[in-house]
Amino acid sequence: MADLLLAYQSLFAFVGINGLLALSVYTTLSCGQLSLANAGFMAIGAYTSALITLRASGVPFIAALAASALLPAIVAVPLGLPVLRLRGVFLAIATVGFGEVVRLFFVNWDYTNGAMGLVAIPQRTQLWTIALALALALFILGRLRGSRAGYALEAIREDETAARTMGIYTTGHKLAMLALGAALAGLAGGLEAHFTFMVAPGGYAFGRVVEMLVQAVVGGTAAFYGPVVGAAFLTLLPEILREAGARLGLAPGPFRLLLNGLILLAVILYLPNGLVSLPSRLRRRSRGVA
Amino acid sequence: MGQQVLNGIFLGSIYALFAVGYTLVFGVLDILNLAHQAVFMLAAFIALALVADAHLSLWVALPAAVLAGGAIGIVLERVAFRPLRGRADSNISGLISSLAMATVFEAIALQIFGPDISRFPPGTFPDRVVRIGAATASLLQLCIVGISVVLMAVLTLLLARSRLGRQIRAVAESPRAARILGIDVDRAIAMAFFLSSALGGAAGVLFGLAFNSISPDVGRGVELKGLAVIILGGMGSVPGAVIAGFALGLIEVFTVAHLGSSFRDAVSFAVLFFVLIARPRGLFGRAAAREA
Amino acid sequence: MSLARRWSFSLLLLLAAACKDQGSEAPASGGGATIGAALSLTGAAASYGALQRAGIQAGVEQVTGGGGPKLNVLIEDDASTKEQGITVFQKFINRDRVSAILGPTLSNTASAADPLAQQAKVPVLAISNTAPTGITDIGNYIWRDSLTEAQVIPGAFKKAQEKLKFKTAGVLYGNDDVFTKAGYDVMQKALADLSVKVLGTQTFAKPDRDYNAQLTALIGLKPDVLVVSALADNASSIVAQARQRGWTGPILGGNGFNSPAFIKNAGAAAEGVMVGTSWNSLSQDPANQKFLEAMKKGGVNPDQFSAQAYTGVIILAEAIKQAEGKTGREDIVAGLAKVKDLDTPLGKFSFTPGRDAQHEPSVQQVKDGKFQIVQ
Numbered sequence: 001m002a003d004l005l006l007a008y009q010s011l012f013a014f015v016g017i018n019g020l021l022a023l024s025v026y027t028t029l030s031c032g033q034l035s036l037a038n039a040g041f042m043a044i045g046a047y048t049s050a051l052i053t054l055r056a057s058g059v060p061f062i063a064a065l066a067a068s069a070l071l072p073a074i075v076a077v078p079l080g081l082p083v084l085r086l087r088g089v090f091l092a093i094a095t096v097g098f099g100e101v102v103r104l105f106f107v108n109w110d111y112t113n114g115a116m117g118l119v120a121i122p123q124r125t126q127l128w129t130i131a132l133a134l135a136l137a138l139f140i141l142g143r144l145r146g147s148r149a150g151y152a153l154e155a156i157r158e159d160e161t162a163a164r165t166m167g168i169y170t171t172g173h174k175l176a177m178l179a180l181g182a183a184l185a186g187l188a189g190g191l192e193a194h195f196t197f198m199v200a201p202g203g204y205a206f207g208r209v210v211e212m213l214v215q216a217v218v219g220g221t222a223a224f225y226g227p228v229v230g231a232a233f234l235t236l237l238p239e240i241l242r243e244a245g246a247r248l249g250l251a252p253g254p255f256r257l258l259l260n261g262l263i264l265l266a267v268i269l270y271l272p273n274g275l276v277s278l279p280s281r282l283r284r285r286s287r288g289v290a
Numbered sequence: 291m292g293q294q295v296l297n298g299i300f301l302g303s304i305y306a307l308f309a310v311g312y313t314l315v316f317g318v319l320d321i322l323n324l325a326h327q328a329v330f331m332l333a334a335f336i337a338l339a340l341v342a343d344a345h346l347s348l349w350v351a352l353p354a355a356v357l358a359g360g361a362i363g364i365v366l367e368r369v370a371f372r373p374l375r376g377r378a379d380s381n382i383s384g385l386i387s388s389l390a391m392a393t394v395f396e397a398i399a400l401q402i403f404g405p406d407i408s409r410f411p412p413g414t415f416p417d418r419v420v421r422i423g424a425a426t427a428s429l430l431q432l433c434i435v436g437i438s439v440v441l442m443a444v445l446t447l448l449l450a451r452s453r454l455g456r457q458i459r460a461v462a463e464s465p466r467a468a469r470i471l472g473i474d475v476d477r478a479i480a481m482a483f484f485l486s487s488a489l490g491g492a493a494g495v496l497f498g499l500a501f502n503s504i505s506p507d508v509g510r511g512v513e514l515k516g517l518a519v520i521i522l523g524g525m526g527s528v529p530g531a532v533i534a535g536f537a538l539g540l541i542e543v544f545t546v547a548h549l550g551s552s553f554r555d556a557v558s559f560a561v562l563f564f565v566l567i568a569r570p571r572g573l574f575g576r577a578a579a580r581e582a
Numbered sequence: 583m584s585l586a587r588r589w590s591f592s593l594l595l596l597l598a599a600a601c602k603d604q605g606s607e608a609p610a611s612g613g614g615a616t617i618g619a620a621l622s623l624t625g626a627a628a629s630y631g632a633l634q635r636a637g638i639q640a641g642v643e644q645v646t647g648g649g650g651p652k653l654n655v656l657i658e659d660d661a662s663t664k665e666q667g668i669t670v671f672q673k674f675i676n677r678d679r680v681s682a683i684l685g686p687t688l689s690n691t692a693s694a695a696d697p698l699a700q701q702a703k704v705p706v707l708a709i710s711n712t713a714p715t716g717i718t719d720i721g722n723y724i725w726r727d728s729l730t731e732a733q734v735i736p737g738a739f740k741k742a743q744e745k746l747k748f749k750t751a752g753v754l755y756g757n758d759d760v761f762t763k764a765g766y767d768v769m770q771k772a773l774a775d776l777s778v779k780v781l782g783t784q785t786f787a788k789p790d791r792d793y794n795a796q797l798t799a800l801i802g803l804k805p806d807v808l809v810v811s812a813l814a815d816n817a818s819s820i821v822a823q824a825r826q827r828g829w830t831g832p833i834l835g836g837n838g839f840n841s842p843a844f845i846k847n848a849g850a851a852a853e854g855v856m857v858g859t860s861w862n863s864l865s866q867d868p869a870n871q872k873f874l875e876a877m878k879k880g881g882v883n884p885d886q887f888s889a890q891a892y893t894g895v896i897i898l899a900e901a902i903k904q905a906e907g908k909t910g911r912e913d914i915v916a917g918l919a920k921v922k923d924l925d926t927p928l929g930k931f932s933f934t935p936g937r938d939a940q941h942e943p944s945v946q947q948v949k950d951g952k953f954q955i956v957q
Contacts, residue, residue, distance in 0.1 A: 293798045502847075503818075508791070510789060550783075550784065552757060
């Protein structure tokens with residue numbers, strides 16, 4: 001059993017990190033904004049903490065982590081002010097553009113070795129560090145739910161114009177959520193950098209933020225812990241498929257990719273409120289209610 | 291300098307053709323179809339298979355692949371978009387279901403064709419170079435620009451003059467009003483997808499011919515550029531997509547020539563940003579892009 | 583019980599079955615060794631992973647056929663991502679209890695996963711990592727048989743300049759891939775050492791297919807030679823487009839060009855291109871001939887990636903032989919240290935004191951549609 005834990009220790013770590021990332025996308029979704037900038041924020045957090053650890057010896061890990069959360073949050077403000085005025089898909093596209101610009105910046109920056117990235121980062125992240133960060137994030141988001149600010153966010157998500165006429169400071173709330181999401185994504189980046197020994201621009205491309213979004217939506221954005229469920233499911237799925245494939249004698253190949261796509265399609269079509277809505281759906285079904 | 295202009299026009303024609311399909315679906319359904327680049331890729335492979343394995347002439351394979359692209363578009367609409375039509379969060383869920391379909395398409399292409407780059411057999415297209423002033427262009431490049439322009443003109447005429455075009459524009463304006471007026475909304479949307487994917491497929495085949503380098507991930511490079519083009523041109527505007535496509539092609543080429551290629555993609559995104567912040571509806575868009 | 587309860591129970595059962603412990607020691611029956619191969623079989627590097635798999639399988643056949651130790655190679659896909667690379671390494675180390683690991687395909691994945699092997703004292707033999715630093719410097723359990731560009735380019739460029747006598751150059755390189763970026767760094771230095779003036783430098787990204795703008799810009803500067811750091815697929819398109827844009831001068835390439843796919847896809851445009859390579863495809867050595875035959879039998883075009891993967895298996899077999907047939911992890915490490923002048927498709931192979939590859943690189947030129955050695 002101890003071997004089992006050792007063999008899958010990294011998998012649990014990735015579940016935790018992806019959970020943080022999914023939550024970071026959820027923060028803006030909760031007030032109705034689809035922001036896809038989080039791969040860029042993650043990159044900023046990861047590189048910041050990596051540079052601190054590698055170039056400024058003697059700085060404690062917690063300080064590097066704090067910087068990995070703080071810097072992206074600070075960057076989020078000047079980004080958010082012009083961009084949060086855009087609606088729906090336009091906001092999404094603008095934030096995708098931001099993420100790409102960040103990635104290109106790191107690809108071209110010689111100080112961080114461009115595409116080769118920074119290596120030999122000491123492994124300072126432990127499973128409990130990730131668990132603690134995740135618990136903290138869940139705590140913050142959970143508390144937000146029933147609070148006045150939380151209701152304001154829901155109002156903004158339902159109908160922003162109406163919310164504004166009710167006197168809710170919509171720009172401030174949206175900006176705060178963007179910054180919170182940026183901080184979570186940056187923190188996840190810092191944790192990951194000190195777990196996987198390296199950072200490179202390739203890990204923060206468009207595909208990464210799409211993964212985060214998918215995990216949040218598949219888990220379900222109705223509940224604040226939904227994204228974590230989605231992250232756990234989609235991080236474990238390739239490994240479960242790997243085992244299943246091995247036992248069925250399938251050679252590794254596009255089959256896993258195909259299954260991933262089909263499962264995603266099935267969830268989005270038949271389980272619109274995500275995996276967290278599964279228990280209540282099944283309960284209704286088994287009670288004979290349509 | 292003249293050569294770079296030609297390079298820009300050539301690149302721009304492909305961007306424009308790709309973006310036109312993208313923007314058509316957005317105009318009609320208010321959804322970003324992330325599977326567009328997968329149809330782009332599949333059409334290129336279908337053309338390749340028809341030429342290389344079935345030994346058909348390119349002039350048969352090309353229209354066949356384009357029609358196949360359109361057919362895939364209809365399937366896409368039926369499977370991934372129609373079930374989501376009533377939902378409140380349909381743009382996000384539409385985004386994700388189109389993404390799921392793109393993943394499925396890519397996996398299918400990987401399974402059939404493998405991850406390596408595939409090419410048209412040599413001699414598929416006559417290898418001739420044409421001189422225009424001091425610059426050179428291959429006959430293939432000229433044909434591609436020509437075909438793109440023709441296809442885009444056909445689409446514009448179709449949308450402006452034909453009955454189907456009017457129906458599609460009506461649905462784009464307001465699906466509910468269109469339905470009340472007796473228009474078969476489902477059919478109009480399906481046809482819009484057919485046209486969009488046929489053009490995306492055409493872009494894919496021409497791209498595959500132009501660069502002779504087809505792989506299951508070939509759509510990803512164009513996907514993000516396509517976004518920049520439709521934003522610049524204005525979401526939902528076909529002529530906007532055309533002009534913006536050529537504009538972006540020229541902008542990219544001249545950025546490379548004068549600033550260096552490392553800046554090329556950054557400039558595309560800078561244009562994207564600038565447009566979204568200063569004039570979100572782009573050059574010709576009508577859709578409301580702002581909340582306030 | 584309720585439906586939900588039933589579902590979660592069966593899901594748990596499924597998970598438990600999937601995670602069933604494989605037993606505490608890898609079966610080393612009859613003097614055999616369990617080797618893990620972490621390859622990118624899907625994702626961005628899928629084409630290289632597939633070539634490596636073919637090379638490894640051919641190598642295992644060669645070893646068992648030639649009376650070598652029994653090798654049980656477990657091949658796993660890391661999907662070209664560091665996360666799955668790490669997961670696969672942990673599975674190899676803790677569940678499958680492998681004696682050694684081949685791979686991973688990408689240098690970025692290696693810098694994330696190799697440290698785990700180092701910590702767990704499991705030897706890793708890299709078969710395609712070409713990053714100059716960050717691989718073997720991880721620790722004494724990390725070895726590699728892939729020459730870095732730094733070991734190939736300087737000699738190749740010197741020879742090229744002796745023949746072509748160029749004084750100025752235009753450079754084009756892929757800046758978003760470790761292989762080509764590392765190659766560019768080396769090329770830049772090599773050109774400077776040869777007092778060649780670089781008139782202009784352009785970049786491209788791996789997904790790019792259109793290089794016309796960059797090539798037009800470079801050709802307009804009228805350099806004596808075009809220097810390109812690219813992988814085979816980009817390389818063939820670059821060379822073809824360069825010729826189309828009217829470039830008639832010489833083209834110098836790095837290791838990435840060393841593939842039959844390059845000549846096939848570039849067609850007539852490949853004529854005259856000079857490359858520095860770490861695998862001499864034309865070598866008449868029996869070891870190389872056996873490799874070429876094995877690949878032909880398997881229906882796979884032999885290239886550098888498969889050659890280095892095949893060689894990796896040969897080296898591991900030799901290490902076991904040097905350790906007198908013992909297949910434990912420490913035994914293999916000790917055996918690797920004793921590998922000297924081993925006959926492989928790459929030539930006579932030894933490790934440097936830093937556990938990097940050491941064998942004679944070659945300079946080749948495309949003549950009449952085939953690579954030929956440049957004397």
